[in-house]
Amino acid sequence: MASLSTWSWCDNYLLKVNSSLFRNRTFDYCIVDEASQVTLPVCLGPLACASKFVLVGDHYQLPPLVRNNEAKRLGYDVSLFEHLSERHPHAIVSLRHQYRMNAEIMSLANELVYGGRLRCGTDAVARSRLVLPSLATFHSSHAESAPNCSQCWLAKVLDPNAPVVFLDTDGVPAEESRHGDLVRNAIEADLSVDVCFCRSFLYLRSFVMLDCGGARRCRP
Amino acid sequence: MEALVAAGLEEHRIGVISPYRAQLRLLRDRLGARPAVEVLTVDRSQGRQKACIILSLVRSNSMHNVGDLLRDWRRVNVAITRAELKLVVLGSRSTLETSSLFSIMNRVLAANQWIVRLPKDAHRHHEGMLRTRLSQQQQPASPVNTRDAPAAAIGGGARLLFPPDTAAPVPPPDQQQQQPLLDNNNNDDDDPYDDDISDESLLIAIQADLEQEIKETLVASAPTTSNAADALAAADDLDLAALDGDDGDSCVAMDIAAEPAQQQHKDEAASPRQRDNPPNEGGEEEDDDTSWVDSLNLGDESI
Secondary structure (H helix, E strand, O other): OOOOOOOOOOOOHHHHHOOOOOOOOOEEEEEEOOHHHOOHHHHHHHHOOEEEEEEOOOOOOOOOOOOOHHHHHOOOOOOHHHHHHHHOHHHOOOOOEEOOOOHHHHHHHHHHHHOOOOEEOOHHHHHOEEEOOOHHHHHHHHHHHOOOOOOOHHHHHHOOOOOEEEEEHHHOOOOOEEEOOEEEOHHHHHHHHHHHHHHHHHHOOOOOEEEOOOOOOOOO | OHHHHHHHHHHOOEEEEEOOHHHHHHHHHHOOOOOOOEEEEHHHHOOOOEEEEEEEOOOOOOOOOOOHHHHOHHHHHHHHOOEEEEEEEEEOHHHHOOOHHHHHHHHHHHHOOOEEEOOOOHHHOOHHHHHHHHHHHOOOOOHHHHHHHHHHHHOOOOOOOOOOOOOOOOOOHHHHOOHHHHHHHHHHHHOOOOOOHHHHHHHHHHHHHHHHHHHHHHHHHOOOOOOHHHHHHHHHHHHHHHHHHOOOOOOOOOOOOOHHHHHHHHHHHHOHHHOOOOOOOHHHHHHHHHHHHHHHHHHHHHO
């Protein structure tokens, strides 16, 4: 491969596709990442500059954002990726290994969407935990400053062995509020911020180490 | 110092996401001092990942209506697959259970004992700790901190941090010179959501720069003016007093129509530089809020 160039969809992709880098040049391959997220016309442009192309995407995730209802009705929100995967199923290669989520977070997605097909790429990824070494400091200062808060809900949030925590607000309670079509939830926002601050609180004392079997460690 | 650097780094590893843009606005208001904590719609978070994701699902009502956004399983999939190590989901189980998708999720969560039923008024439980955090942080008191911690501590029912008739730190002249900068900053904050993500991140960067500048100014002026940390402590006391004197229900009974005005007051109060502004901006707020509603109406259901 003579040269390798990358472009980002987030930037002004049309501009870039029309730029001099693309003009009068042919690439061996065009690899389009997040291809399930771009509309067909946008996706087609760069493909014309290469003799082969690879589209990488996941149509279990959100399709291209199309706001015009007429355009939506006419199928503008169906990506080239989706069109091709329906018409040429033999050309699809399923990548089942993911290197992002630990096993527990992945299991949630597996149950809900992927029918158990997702796998963790390595054991280290599967076992990775958010480890907070100053947890003891947190608990002691928590006992001092919030003595009435026994069985603290934040403890579970900080527990490295609970990679997924669902905080049920029914008992708080935290009713949503509406303003026209807008919905928001102020108490839930406060609770979210509590979780953030509680983490930041810990970070100020010591570095947080991401224990991924030594593979990844957070540097100070 | 190294720890602070680490703190900065780590905040980058936290993302707060929600399907509802109105919720993001609330979250950004409350997290204003921590631009490193990224706040995104679920849709915008696609393709991204963070060590820790906090997902605010918003919907909680007596009709048990989950809403269209959360009925799209692709959106829910994106939302739950952004986290590498920790996923914290906030939501009302009784409301969400009516959706078949969430009832499956509920089953998985319950089987793993991942559900924590929050106690009554859980959002008020850590007010004291937040204050501890501020004092132990030993950072110069900055408008940033006076704004964010009380905002988090007070809860949805915004109260004045510096009631107009009480003593609040008087900005020294050199800080007052910063006023145009701060005003610009706040105006930007109040802008309706911009759809251009790069503008948003630019804003965040500008905000961070401004806050740094303000912080430095405060450090420089702290010895000559009243001790900034004392001012902050005093502010906290006032805040406590306000809480004690209150009947305590305004948080639950918060009226959404009244809230933007309260928010404005809170911002105004928390930022000493703005206390001189006459509190007669009701009309402006309403306009502001309306334009915000318009822009959000475009976005909420379509993205």
